[in-house]
Every structure is written in structure tokens, then in C-alpha cells.
Amino acid sequence: MMLRMRDWVTVLPLLLLTACSMPSSIAQAPPAATPPAATPPAAVAPEPPTPFDLGRADIAGWIDEIAARHSVPAEDLRDLLATGRRQPAILAAISRPAENVMTWWEYREKLVSEQRIAEGTAFWKTHRQSLDAISARTGVDSAYLVAIIGVESSYGRRAGTWRVLDALMTLGFDYPRRSKFFLAELEQFLLLVREERLDPATALGSYAGAMGSPQFMPSSYRRLAVDGSGDGRRDLFTDWDDVFSSVANYFVASGWQRGAQVITEATAPEEVFAALDRRNLDLKDTAESLRARGVRFDPAVAVDTPLILIPAEQRDGPGVRVGFANFRVITRYNRSILYAMAVHDLADALRARTAAAAP
Ligand SMILES: [Ca+2]
Numbered sequence: 001m002m003l004r005m006r007d008w009v010t011v012l013p014l015l016l017l018t019a020c021s022m023p024s025s026i027a028q029a030p031p032a033a034t035p036p037a038a039t040p041p042a043a044v045a046p047e048p049p050t051p052f053d054l055g056r057a058d059i060a061g062w063i064d065e066i067a068a069r070h071s072v073p074a075e076d077l078r079d080l081l082a083t084g085r086r087q088p089a090i091l092a093a094i095s096r097p098a099e100n101v102m103t104w105w106e107y108r109e110k111l112v113s114e115q116r117i118a119e120g121t122a123f124w125k126t127h128r129q130s131l132d133a134i135s136a137r138t139g140v141d142s143a144y145l146v147a148i149i150g151v152e153s154s155y156g157r158r159a160g161t162w163r164v165l166d167a168l169m170t171l172g173f174d175y176p177r178r179s180k181f182f183l184a185e186l187e188q189f190l191l192l193v194r195e196e197r198l199d200p201a202t203a204l205g206s207y208a209g210a211m212g213s214p215q216f217m218p219s220s221y222r223r224l225a226v227d228g229s230g231d232g233r234r235d236l237f238t239d240w241d242d243v244f245s246s247v248a249n250y251f252v253a254s255g256w257q258r259g260a261q262v263i264t265e266a267t268a269p270e271e272v273f274a275a276l277d278r279r280n281l282d283l284k285d286t287a288e289s290l291r292a293r294g295v296r297f298d299p300a301v302a303v304d305t306p307l308i309l310i311p312a313e314q315r316d317g318p319g320v321r322v323g324f325a326n327f328r329v330i331t332r333y334n335r336s337i338l339y340a341m342a343v344h345d346l347a348d349a350l351r352a353r354t355a356a357a358a359p
Pocket of ligand 1 (some may be wrong): 227228229230231232233234235239242
């Protein structure tokens, strides 16, 4: 994920959700978010960053455990972790309650903005050769690769300004509610640093520790990033071939179907809309079961096609859309139906703009 903290500090659910493989308790939090504008000034300035007390029993125990598990000297681990800083501003941000949950049309206006479409069209043009090659190889349309990077980091411009080491240590050691998750990611980060020869002093990311323009958490980075440029390293910070290949690989690993639909527009009776489970991310319906409830959409969709009925409020009232298996794939990248719809709509807008500009 994503987005400079100062712009998005109130959009916490979005930031967290974008962390690729967040656990389901976070993943199924109400879809993002609060309006990104107007963060009230903090009443009290956050405390300054400080080193961690590595002698603290839980921290010392964790270091010994990790050292033993990966056969590294505990002293080396302590030397590295001694450079980490506890960032109270991260704790303040992650603890801030989400306020108004955005409706789909509000969310869409924020994420599928004219600026993001214009920048994405230019970005696509710049990287066309690489995107086309990776798309042909993997079956993931270039428009979706560009859209993911556009939503995650504004095409790499906003990939995060926190040191990943600080973020993961702060949340792992001092945010009990998600400690287990973030300590697991810290462990993954330490392994990643070693494997990919990253510099932990300078590796930057979101305040939840997501890295590079596609905003991979360390576990996703280790599991799913690929070396698209063939130089023997997986570099999601500066190597666009690696970035595009890795996002495509994430999609493929989540079940992306080449050339298949993502979303189709639909209408539904009011009571069907009202009864929708907004947290559902699974293909619980089929074309047949939806039609039986009065949902109307493309009659060409075969009766046994697995589908999800998606709430999509419009400015003027209720709205629904129907998602296919590829829609579900996008929610694996970030477990939010609003996010997945925004990626799809941005991809559509980028395709339309790019086609219109073609000679
Ligand atoms: Ca590479």
C-alpha cells in the first residue's frame, strides 16, 4: 500500500487492507474508510521516536527465538534491532478509530480521480513494452497492473516514508492487538533483508510495513515477488519489471483467469440490496441463484457461473454490481470490495483513455 501518510492518515482501513495478506480479522474490517481530508490536529504532539529496550523480556525472548529458528547469532539480530526506533506516530495513527465508512460513490471519486487516470495513462505509455510482455506471459491485463500500482502508491510516487524496520518493530512490540501478525512480518522482513540484500536502514514503506510501489508486506514479498528483469534480485523498490511481474504473479497465484470478466453491471430489488453481507468476499452465488432473487444482468452469463453480488451505492441510492472469479482475485490483493471495484474501474478508465489516444 500506498499513499503518503499525511494524505491518508485517516484512511486506516484502506492502508491496512492493502497490505496484501492481512489476516482476516483486519481483512474483514468494514470496507475503507474515512474521508482523507481534514485530519483534526492532534491535541498532544506524539512523543519523539526512541530506541527499543532490547532487554525487555518479551523482546529478548523473541530475539532468542528468531535467532534459534534461523540459525543466526542473537548478537547480530540485536545489533540490527538496536537501529530500530519506536515511532509513537505510527501507534497513534493505527489506533485512530475509523469514522464514517465511505459509500462506493464517495470512495470511487477519491480513488478513480481524473488525476489518477491521467497519470496512469502516461505511466502506461512509458512502460508499455514491459507491461505488454508481462501481460502476454501471465494473462493479467496491463490495465490492471497499472491500476493496482496507481491505487497503491500513485504509480510509485507515494510508496511510503517510514522505515519498514521501525514500523514493524513498533507494531510488533508495542501494538498488542496485532502483535502476532506484525512480529511474523518482522521476522519475514529480516529474512527478506538477508535474501534480497536490502538495506534495513533505508528500506521504506507504509506505516504498516508495506513496501515498494505495489506495497507488498514482507511475507508477500518473499512468497510472491518475482525477478522480472532477470538480474537475480527481486526489487520492488526500483525495478519496474520486477514490480509488474510480481503484481501479475500475485494475481496468478490467487487464481486470475486470462481474458475472463471481472465485473458486470446489474440491478436488484431493494430488499436484496438491503440484505447484502458487505463483508462477504466470496463467490457465494451463481448466475442462477442471483436471477432467482430478481437480480438482472447480462443474460449471456452461464447459469452455473460462480458470482458475488456486490453492494455499490450510487449518489442517488442503492446500486449493485456482479463480480466474477477475477473480482475475487483482486480482493485477495486487498480484502475490500471497494478497493477491488476501484481497481477495476480505474483499469477500465485507463483502457478507454489509452484507446482514445491511440493513433
Ligand atoms: Ca530484478
